[in-house]
Amino acid sequence: DTGVSQDPRHKITKRGQNVTFRCDPISEHNRLYWYRQTLGQGPEFLTYFQNEAQLEKSRLLSDRFSAERPKGSFSTLEIQRTEQGDSAMYLCASSRSNVQGNEQFFGPGTRLTVL
Amino acid sequence: GQSLEQPSEVTAVEGAIVQINCTYQTSGFYGLSWYQQHDGGAPTFLSYNALDGLEETGRFSSFLSRSDSYGYLLLQELQMKDSASYFCAVDGSNTGKLIFGQGTTLQVKP
Numbered sequence: 001d002t003g004v005s006q007d008p009r010h011k012i013t014k015r016g017q018n019v020t021f022r023c024d025p026i027s028e029h030n031r032l033y034w035y036r037q038t039l040g041q042g043p044e045f046l047t048y049f050q051n052e053a054q055l056e057k058s059r060l061l062s063d064r065f066s067a068e069r070p071k072g073s074f075s076t077l078e079i080q081r082t083e084q085g086d087s088a089m090y091l092c093a094s095s096r097s098n099v100q101g102n103e104q105f106f107g108p109g110t111r112l113t114v115l
Numbered sequence: 116g117q118s119l120e121q122p123s124e125v126t127a128v129e130g131a132i133v134q135i136n137c138t139y140q141t142s143g144f145y146g147l148s149w150y151q152q153h154d155g156g157a158p159t160f161l162s163y164n165a166l167d168g169l170e171e172t173g174r175f176s177s178f179l180s181r182s183d184s185y186g187y188l189l190l191q192e193l194q195m196k197d198s199a200s201y202f203c204a205v206d207g208s209n210t211g212k213l214i215f216g217q218g219t220t221l222q223v224k225p
Contacts, residue, residue, distance in 0.1 A: 002157065002159070031210075031211055033211075033212060033213075035213075040217070040218075041217055041218070042119075042202045042204070042215030042216050042217050042218050043158065043202075043213070043215050044215070045212045045213065045214065048210050048211075048212050050210075055210060056210055056212060091157065091158070093158075095211060097211065101146070101148075101163040101165070102145070102146055102148060102163055102206050102211050102213070103148075103160040103163065104148075104160065104211070104213065105160070106157040106158045106159070107157060108156075108157050109157060
């Protein structure tokens, strides 16, 4: 257990439905990242928050995806009008800035299956 | 574009030494990380190299050559529990976001 939690752990939905995932990072970590991982691939960067500010979004992230970190603590990732291609593991990671190295602590992930 | 190349699979026996190589091509570079991921698990941090040279942490060591855009992870005294996927990752900006390779599946045999 890295101290980063994600909820739910699994989500099955029908195409066209909206889904929302939650990430609770380690409390003193000001940086929060969302990644997506498909089978046999490395995690792919989606978006980055420093405190409550969303500072970077991947160009691969369509406008169906939105993320928030309202008080600089937990974060949510929403996918609207899900498509089968959205099926993946969604990973959240947190870290502290201004520390040596770039150790990111990953949560257990939310596995999304779109039918 | 940005890319990281690493072998897809490596097999070794218990007690042996294995080296997993990683070459990268990125627009920026702050450091090279290595992560371990067991089936069904989350990636866990192993090491980080910002400067050229070897970093040693127990049975694991990591090397970086910035001039060659190359690094490797060295695993010594392999144990069955080391069977996992290993990812190299570059942070190419001051945001710390990671660009991952496709991963190397290590199978340790008795």
